Amino acid sequence: MNILNQKEITFKDLERFFFEMGCKIAKGFLQEFLEQTDKQLAEDRNKKELRHGGKKITTLKTLMGEVAVKRNVYRKTDENGQVQHMYLLDQSLGFETIGLISPNLAEKILGLSCQKSYRQVAQTISELTNQTISHQGVWDVIQTAGQRQKKAEYEEIKAYKNHQLNGTKEVPVLFEEADGVWLS
Numbered sequence: 001m002n003i004l005n006q007k008e009i010t011f012k013d014l015e016r017f018f019f020e021m022g023c024k025i026a027k028g029f030l031q032e033f034l035e036q037t038d039k040q041l042a043e044d045r046n047k048k049e050l051r052h053g054g055k056k057i058t059t060l061k062t063l064m065g066e067v068a069v070k071r072n073v074y075r076k077t078d079e080n081g082q083v084q085h086m087y088l089l090d091q092s093l094g095f096e097t098i099g100l101i102s103p104n105l106a107e108k109i110l111g112l113s114c115q116k117s118y119r120q121v122a123q124t125i126s127e128l129t130n131q132t133i134s135h136q137g138v139w140d141v142i143q144t145a146g147q148r149q150k151k152a153e154y155e156e157i158k159a160y161k162n163h164q165l166n167g168t169k170e171v172p173v174l175f176e177e178a179d180g181v182w183l184s
Contacts (some may be wrong), residue, residue, distance in 0.1 A: 045088060050076055061099075063131065
């Protein structure tokens with residue numbers, strides 16, 4: 001679609017057109033970077049330990065839109081004889097996606113969900129980014145993030161009970177409030 005051939009053009013149309021064009025260029029750069037990094041990791045890996053298992057196409061949902069990346073998958077046999085599959089690219093970059101949603105997009109979704117309904121969050125994300133998401137997708141992101149937080153808190157409680165926490169701050173008096181009432 002050539003937006004400049006339209007008879008009635010508004011600044012809003014121009015802004016959206018150039019935003020989408022910028023996102024398209026950025027997606028291409030991100031895809032190229034990820035694939036080149038994965039190629040370098042494939043060359044530098046321990047070939048005796050990590051067997052190449054082919055390439056898999058993964059579509060990541062980012063702030064710029066969907067980015068399709070061909071990633072190498074590797075097979076590794078652990079000391080128990082169990083076969084594990086892994087992506088070196090994910091480990092190298094510390095991918096912590098919720099499903100296939102990038103961390104930046106997940107942060108935006110979680111931040112907005114504290115103030116709006118899931119439908120409103122989905123609409124806002126679709127308007128402000130080059131990514132579309134449904135209200136059910138928003139719910140899924142929130143549930144997954146909640147489960148991760150619950151697990152992290154459980155691990156911290158477990159470490160506390162096992163006297164494995166090493167804090168350095170000590171307070172003489174600790175106050176806790178509940179419903180605006182002071183508790184001793």
